[in-house]
Amino acid sequence: MSDAAASDPEGSAWMAIKKRWRSWLRAVHRDAGYLAVGLTVIYAVSGLAINHIADWDPNFVSYTRERTIAPIAAEVPDDVAIAEATKALGVGPPRSTYRAGDEIHLEFDDRKLVVYGDSGTVIEQGRSSRFFLRVANWLHYNRGKKAWTYVADIYALLLLYLAISGIFMIKGKKGFKWRGASMVALGAAVPLIYVVWSGGPSASNRAALEAARTEARPSAPAPAADEPIERMPVRIPPPVTPPAPAPP
Amino acid sequence: MRDTRTPDLDRYPELHSRWNRRTFIQGAAAGTALLALGGALYRLAGDDLTRAARAEARKDGRPRLPPGQRVIRQLRNMGGDEGPGDVKSFRLRVHGAVTTPFELDYAALLKLPQAEQSSDVHCVTGWSRLDALFKGVRVSTLAEKAGVKGDVRHVIFESHHGYTANVPFPEATAPNVMVSYRMDGKPFAIEHGAPVRAIVPDLYFWKSAKWLTGVRFVVRDEPGYWEVRGYHNHADPWAEERYG
Numbered sequence: 001m002s003d004a005a006a007s008d009p010e011g012s013a014w015m016a017i018k019k020r021w022r023s024w025l026r027a028v029h030r031d032a033g034y035l036a037v038g039l040t041v042i043y044a045v046s047g048l049a050i051n052h053i054a055d056w057d058p059n060f061v062s063y064t065r066e067r068t069i070a071p072i073a074a075e076v077p078d079d080v081a082i083a084e085a086t087k088a089l090g091v092g093p094p095r096s097t098y099r100a101g102d103e104i105h106l107e108f109d110d111r112k113l114v115v116y117g118d119s120g121t122v123i124e125q126g127r128s129s130r131f132f133l134r135v136a137n138w139l140h141y142n143r144g145k146k147a148w149t150y151v152a153d154i155y156a157l158l159l160l161y162l163a164i165s166g167i168f169m170i171k172g173k174k175g176f177k178w179r180g181a182s183m184v185a186l187g188a189a190v191p192l193i194y195v196v197w198s199g200g201p202s203a204s205n206r207a208a209l210e211a212a213r214t215e216a217r218p219s220a221p222a223p224a225a226d227e228p229i230e231r232m233p234v235r236i237p238p239p240v241t242p243p244a245p246a247p248p
Numbered sequence: 249m250r251d252t253r254t255p256d257l258d259r260y261p262e263l264h265s266r267w268n269r270r271t272f273i274q275g276a277a278a279g280t281a282l283l284a285l286g287g288a289l290y291r292l293a294g295d296d297l298t299r300a301a302r303a304e305a306r307k308d309g310r311p312r313l314p315p316g317q318r319v320i321r322q323l324r325n326m327g328g329d330e331g332p333g334d335v336k337s338f339r340l341r342v343h344g345a346v347t348t349p350f351e352l353d354y355a356a357l358l359k360l361p362q363a364e365q366s367s368d369v370h371c372v373t374g375w376s377r378l379d380a381l382f383k384g385v386r387v388s389t390l391a392e393k394a395g396v397k398g399d400v401r402h403v404i405f406e407s408h409h410g411y412t413a414n415v416p417f418p419e420a421t422a423p424n425v426m427v428s429y430r431m432d433g434k435p436f437a438i439e440h441g442a443p444v445r446a447i448v449p450d451l452y453f454w455k456s457a458k459w460l461t462g463v464r465f466v467v468r469d470e471p472g473y474w475e476v477r478g479y480h481n482h483a484d485p486w487a488e489e490r491y492g
Contacts, residue, residue: 054373057325062437098336100355103435105335112334114435123434143329201491 022171029165032158039155046136059134062127072117074102082106085115089122297321301378312368314485317376323431324375325439331408331459333438340427340444344404344464347395354443357429360385360393365424367449369456370485382447384428388421390463402469405446405455406462412472413455414481415448417465424449427460452483452490 049058069088072081078099085104086094096107104115111126142148167176167184174180255263297319304312313319335354343349352360363386368378387403396417403420405413419425428447429435436442441458448455454474475481480489 053326054324054371054375057439059327060325060439062325062439064434064437066434096334096336098334098354100335101358103335103358107334107336112435121433125435125437127437127439137327141327 022168025165026169029162029169032162032165036155036158036162039151039158042136042139043155046133046140049133050137050140058130058137060127060129063125065124067122067124069115069120069122071120072104072115074117076117081117085113085122089113089115295319297378301376310486312378313376314370315488317370317374317485319378320375321377323369323377323380323440324371324373326371326373326453328411328458329409330438331461333442333459335443338443340460341406341462341464342390342394343462344466345397345400346391346465347397349394354429357385357427357444361389363389363423363426365426367424367447369447369449369453372452372454372479372483372490381432382426382428383430384426384444384447386421386423387425387427387446387463388423390427391421391465394465396465397467399467400465402466404462404464404466404470404472405457405460406464407457408459408461410473411457411459412470413446413448413457414470414472414475415451415455416482419451420448422450427463450484452480452485454479455483 046058052058067089069085072084076084081099081104082094082097085106086092089106091106091108091113094106094108094113096105098105098107102116102118104117106113106115110128111124114123114125115121116123138144139148142152167180170176170180172178176184255267257264257267295318298313298317301313301319302311306312338354338357340352340357341349342352362383364381364383366379366381368376369380370376391403401417403415403417405415415425425448426446427444429444431440436445436458441456441460444460445458446456446460446463469481471481475492478492480492482489
């Protein structure tokens with residue numbers, strides 16, 4: 001150890017930090033990245049699935065089938081009607097049954113059958129779960145609340161660390177000063193450009209307000225095709241007299 | 249003969265990594281562009297229903313399809329915390345600022361005066377389902393039976409797990425607003441609100457609460473589940489009242 005370092009231990013620690021902080025940052029970034037893999041897969045896959053919820057059901061595969069049996073008259077007692085329906089459909093004993101109006105409901109664990117007694121129409125509805133996606137979506141929506149709120153918070157902090165530490169991991173031409181800065185700017189510009197282009201969250205409300213104003217504005221009814229258009233006389237406004245200058 | 253567009257990588261091995269990277273980026277960009285183009289073509293090609301609906305007008309003069317909507321053939325499952333979904337445990341409370349609050353089971357609901365109507369419904373996410381045939385009981389029938397007090401201004405649709413949706417009283421008691429148990433001659437599937445859901449066709453579909461448990465008449469407005477989460481308090485699709 002040099003005399004200078006021995007006489008200034010604080011300075012030596014500072015030198016060590018200065019020399020090695022980037023490698024420590026990379027080491028923590030690497031391990032944080034490993035930790036984040038599982039949750040990132042869950043949130044990303046579920047995000048893709050939920051983002052297109054208007055186009056598909058990300059949780060279940062559902063089906064509806066229709067068939068016909070002989071009509072069951074309203075006067076037939078409930079237990080007889082249910083027995084008749086079950087026999088005609090060739091299904092086992094239902095978990096639960098219910099009869100109201102012309103409807104006979106037969107509930108099973110994974111499906112339900114509704115018999116419309118007056119027509120004999122039978123509607124069968126059921127669904128099966130997309131196991132991984134359903135669990136991932138449940139986690140993504142934080143439907144379970146409780147401890148998952150804290151897990152999600154920690155994961156968000158982890159992502160922040162990964163994003164910010166990523167900026168400083170490499171030095172030189174491919175580091176933040178050169179390539180990194182332009183890539184970070186490009187990435188940050190995407191949401192900014194979108195907000196400016198779309199008008200942001202208030203834009204749709206402003207458009208709606210304008211539409212409502214336009215609708216509320218009274219407009220003259222259009223003349224029928226065979227009616228002559230009455231020409232209004234053009235009125236020329238009187239010349240505007242400039243106001244007298246204020247007295248001094 | 250060697251492809252002159254490619255550098256001689258055997259002669260210049262230091263170009264290997266750069267060339268591979270460039271090829272990868274070109275391939276990725278081309279793939280993304282193809283996917284985007286394919287997706288756009290797929291959407292445009294299958295949208296005759298939307299074009300036809302845009303050309304139509306409602307009886308009230310408004311276009312049949314509100315702005316920013318596209319027509320689909322079947323209701324989509326937009327999620328939510330499902331109720332039990334069975335008719336046996338179903339109960340509907342009609343309460344609030346009324347003289348005679350009451351509770352109905354499924355059989356009692358079917359014994360009330362029934363209504364059947366064809367309606368278009370519009371989801372805030374951009375899809376519309378046209379000509380859906382709903383059967384059920386009008387909210388105005390429930391209001392009349394409960395004896396709504398004179399100062400009532402809003403109706404709150406209540407569902408399992410605390411979901412609520414608020415609708416101004418005049419709009420909730422319009423002739424096309426109902427609590428419905430059948431669509432297109434079929435019971436609602438569990439994901440669409442079985443056994444009974446609200447139908448408020450002229451507001452965005454989140455107002456049509458699924459897994460209905462109550463209809464509450466109130467004097468003061470109570471913004472519902474989505475309304476307190478940034479969605480519009482009124483939700484008129486023709487004014488694109490999507491977000492508050």
